[in-house]
Amino acid sequence: MKIGVCISKTPETTSRISFKNNMTEFDTEGVSFIMNPYDEWYALVRALELKESGVGSEVIIIHVGGKENEAIIRKALAIGADRALRYDTAPDDALKVAHQIADAVRKEGISLLFLGKETIDYNGAEVAAMVAELLDWPFASFVNKIDVQDSKATVRREIEGGTETAEMELPLVISASKDLAQQRIPNMRGIMMAKRKPIDVLDAVDSPLRTKIQLFELPQEKTGVTMVDPEDMDHLVRLLHEEAKVI
Amino acid sequence: MSVIVFIESKNSAFKKADFEAVSYAKRLADQLEQSCTCLVIGSDVSSARVLGVYGADRVVCIQHEALKAFDGQLYTSAIAQAYSAYEGQVLILLHSSTGKTLAGRLAVKLEAGLVSGANGLPDISQGFVVPKLVFSGKAIAKVELLSDHKIISLMSNTLAPEELGSAVEASSFEPQLAASGLRVIDRSTQTGTVPLPEAERVVSAGRGLKGPENWGIIEELAEVLGATTACSRPVADADWRPHHEHVGQTGIAIRPNLYIAIGISGAIQHLAGVNNSKVIVVINKDPEAPFFKAADYGVCGDLFEVVPRLIQSIKKLKGTH
Numbered sequence A: 001m002k003i004g005v006c007i008s009k010t011p012e013t014t015s016r017i018s019f020k021n022n023m024t025e026f027d028t029e030g031v032s033f034i035m036n037p038y039d040e041w042y043a044l045v046r047a048l049e050l051k052e053s054g055v056g057s058e059v060i061i062i063h064v065g066g067k068e069n070e071a072i073i074r075k076a077l078a079i080g081a082d083r084a085l086r087y088d089t090a091p092d093d094a095l096k097v098a099h100q101i102a103d104a105v106r107k108e109g110i111s112l113l114f115l116g117k118e119t120i121d122y123n124g125a126e127v128a129a130m131v132a133e134l135l136d137w138p139f140a141s142f143v144n145k146i147d148v149q150d151s152k153a154t155v156r157r158e159i160e161g162g163t164e165t166a167e168m169e170l171p172l173v174i175s176a177s178k179d180l181a182q183q184r185i186p187n188m189r190g191i192m193m194a195k196r197k198p199i200d201v202l203d204a205v206d207s208p209l210r211t212k213i214q215l216f217e218l219p220q221e222k223t224g225v226t227m228v229d230p231e232d233m234d235h236l237v238r239l240l241h242e243e244a245k246v247i
Numbered sequence B: 001m002s003v004i005v006f007i008e009s010k011n012s013a014f015k016k017a018d019f020e021a022v023s024y025a026k027r028l029a030d031q032l033e034q035s036c037t038c039l040v041i042g043s044d045v046s047s048a049r050v051l052g053v054y055g056a057d058r059v060v061c062i063q064h065e066a067l068k069a070f071d072g073q074l075y076t077s078a079i080a081q082a083y084s085a086y087e088g089q090v091l092i093l094l095h096s097s098t099g100k101t102l103a104g105r106l107a108v109k110l111e112a113g114l115v116s117g118a119n120g121l122p123d124i125s126q127g128f129v130v131p132k133l134v135f136s137g138k139a140i141a142k143v144e145l146l147s148d149h150k151i152i153s154l155m156s157n158t159l160a161p162e163e164l165g166s167a168v169e170a171s172s173f174e175p176q177l178a179a180s181g182l183r184v185i186d187r188s189t190q191t192g193t194v195p196l197p198e199a200e201r202v203v204s205a206g207r208g209l210k211g212p213e214n215w216g217i218i219e220e221l222a223e224v225l226g227a228t229t230a231c232s233r234p235v236a237d238a239d240w241r242p243h244h245e246h247v248g249q250t251g252i253a254i255r256p257n258l259y260i261a262i263g264i265s266g267a268i269q270h271l272a273g274v275n276n277s278k279v280i281v282v283i284n285k286d287p288e289a290p291f292f293k294a295a296d297y298g299v300c301g302d303l304f305e306v307v308p309r310l311i312q313s314i315k316k317l318k319g320t321h
Ligand SMILES: Cc1cc2nc3c(=O)[nH]c(=O)nc-3n(C[C@H](O)[C@H](O)[C@H](O)COP(=O)(O)OP(=O)(O)OC[C@H]3O[C@@H](n4cnc5c(N)ncnc54)[C@H](O)[C@@H]3O)c2cc1C
Pocket: B205, B206, B207, B208, B209, B231, B232, B233, B234, B235, B246, B247, B248, B249, B250, B251, B262, B263, B264, B265, B266, B267, B268, B269, B270, B273, B283, B284, B285, B286, B289, B301, B302, B303, B304
């Protein structure tokens, strides 16, 4: 059974966020990018564990983006994936990304597909559900535990205020939450081997364009903190009640 | 044409976020001069009437055996059928676990553009432009929806629920559905407290608490405020607190009306999940703690003295009401 893992890139959290061209475009100048943590730490590692336990035959990385992102793909290969597919197009729209991923799944005959629960830049949590619908597959969202036996998966999902464990049929789309696996750091041997693992570059498939970011705005700055005497909590409570009106 | 809002709470156990979504949908429907139709799963037609109070012109209970368990494929199919039957043009859902599981699917099925995690009403003066927070709340993106059909998933605490109408008679709708391939084995949910993503008030504590045995004052403060408790990541990693309380970049992102941070330094990864809270109070003994820069109110002092005092002062306030 082939296992697919979708990886995206995202600015490192400490990056300064700024925009150019009259606030219509994210300015990537000086921004360092990382693999989305949900993809790297949880989705990829659990996929590798399943392969190691004999459930999967191969772990294939799927990435939608330009050549400049190959360092991130190499990292995924160094952690242990077998090979990668890169759709050579800008990942500027969730539906467009989903169409490429669905194409990869069909071409490769993948039957278990891992994604992260969301990318930490746009926090969309859109792509996984879109892929599932494009493939007409079941989708287990926000999964923090998965075991696979024959054609069945047992998944534990995060739901509102708790968790739910369910049995689902393969093929299946999974979006990975925290705790699905333990982060792995690539070692020297992995890094050396990754250099020889293939990254196939594919042309993008078509997708209708239904959304467009018109403009970015920066949120209003905090006007500065009001310090309250630690001895006088009555004063704080009065401020929260009368000025902020939150209690 | 109609603005359709999907309410995920079943069997009429409605929560505040559901009413927020209904009021949001109604306000949008008024702008578009359309009606507001509210979809609920379940057969409790009589208690669904209350959704009219928050703005639904029509309430529809979707009834089918197969919808007892949450199977995203069947829910998508059921919602899509009702959406067409009631001539939907815009669909509103919550940006919750359930909403996120469905929104992308429905976008494909209804050929609709999707804005997920909206934090304000669309601007329809030119096109249809929806605001959402991006880059961990460091910026707002204005996203234009170009398609005829549109889907918005709404962040909780975006607009307060409003009494915009009166109770309406609910009707029922029976979709055509296949059998589910999913079998629920176990389900565990916290009871009693409001889940973090929906909480209006949150009391959160970090490593400054020194150990799990000291959480009593945090829980008491939360109780007097009617707040939900949260924690920083090292606290969850050390198993001082359960993982579902962990907020921040790798935990849950929240935006309550009030966030009280106690003994938390305010690292950027922590702020990423909480800096969109309306009012932030920081209690820390270090005047240089970075969190003070993101705070509205700050108390520089020893939390083991300040928090019990704060509890007393709140009790005093509540006593006079
Ligand atoms: C990739 C990545 C992702 C991360 N994601 C998250 C995340 O999602 N959420 C998160 O929270 N962190 C996250 N972190 C960790 C983050 O960087 C910080 O290490 C963490 O938030 C610090 O937790 P803390 O504030 O509880 O502890 P500390 O930084 O140790 O701060 C404790 C604070 O308590 C104060 N204090 C101590 N004693 C007292 C007292 N008696 N009275 C009053 N104040 C006192 C101290 O002055 C100090 O400011 C992440 C880190 C990385 C690298």
